[in-house]
Amino acid sequence: MTARLPSLNGLRAFEAAARHLSFTQAAAELNVTQTAISHQIRRLEEELGLRLFIRKNRALALTPKAKDYLPGVRAAFNDLRLATDRLLRKDNDSVLTISTLASFAAKWLLPRLSTFQEAHPSIDVRITTSNSLVDFRSGDVDAAIRYGRGHWPGVRARWLTADELFPVCSPALLKGDKPLRCPQDLAYYTLLHTSGGYDDDWRLWLTAAGLPADISKQRGISFDLIFMTVQAAIDGIGVAMGRTTYVQDDIAKGRLVVPFKIALPADAGFYLVSPEAADDPPKLRVFRDWLLAAVQNKS
Known part of the structure; x- marks a missing residue:
């Protein structure tokens, strides 16, 4: 009883x-x-x-x-x-709060967000940045964009896109006294690194390219956020290990170039994460549909 x-x-x-x-x-x-x-x-x-x-x-x-x-x-x-x-909150007003990675927001999401706002002016999108998985029980965040393999307990993870890894640099580095023409020339350049989950990118790419992994240990500069690494490459400070999501716009606009044709598939990807036990509210469904179209270059 x-x-x-x-x-x-x-x-x-x-x-x-x-x-x-x-x-x-x-x-x-x-x-x-x-x-x-x-x-x-x-x-x-x-x-x-x-x-x-x-x-x-x-x-x-x-x-x-x-x-x-x-x-x-x-x-x-x-x-x-x-x-x-x-x-x-009545579903809950028109505010949609998305948590994402700072570099993903800076290099990919924010440049495209105006197209979502134009299509859905009644939805007030708020972006927060964090590397931690969201505790949806707080009610402060509607969904999150995270990088990994999608195996997070207690949440619904929808696949968005994956990256390829490849070196990128300023067009200026292809000219000058020691132009960057082949992967072996990397020994003469400053390598730009990103910490926090990207530490091994250079070693993996060098191995795939058939080059000594020790090149990755030569003197270089390290940043804790990948968008800072990308900006350093744009400024001509050195050669960065690029990831598709973070460099595709800069390549398209000529701020960065890809000096070699060797690309390495990443072993993880981006996911849209939301509460497992609840149906997506309409505002999140329209954002999800827009996001999926955007990563497929349909918007």
Whole structure:
């Protein structure tokens, strides 16, 4: 038989008093009198058949059983707040919040986002950047664009696109006293590296090109974001290991060139990640359709 739930007012009073360890502060937060808090907690203790607080002069402490009870009560109220927030957001207004990688936003998404806004002016898109997987339970983010192999528990991951790896540089490096004409010429140039998951790109490409992997260890410059590495290549500082998504626009506009024909497929790709247990709201469905078309060069 299902146990009868205790008084909701009593649970609210218990959670607030346990958080503050004060009936006075709990009363102020809930906009009731201290006497009302005392009465609600006494009634809750009677319903549960156990003591929740130890009263010592002016000090207040939780009993061991109350300490065990509190996390579940607190989590239940948090879930209620989130559910109410989602309900009142009415699907939820017209705000669509997308979390993505900073470099993906700078080099690919933002230059194209105006086409989505023109097609869907009623949707207010907000972009946040992070490398971490999103906790959708917070309700702050509708979907995320992440790089990996798509094996993330508790979320729905939709394949978007994959990259190829290949060196890129400023057109100026193809000229001069020591022009970059063949892969062996890389030994005379500064190699630009990206940390944080891209550390091995140069070694992998050099191996695929049949060149000594030790070339990747020669003196160079390292950046923590790939769009910074790309910008350094545009500025002629050195040769960067490019990835399709991050350099295709700069190649098309002549800011970068591909000096060699050797490209290496990446072993991971970009995914659109959203909550697993919920249907996509209309605003996210239209963004997903636009995004899939855009990565396929259809928009």
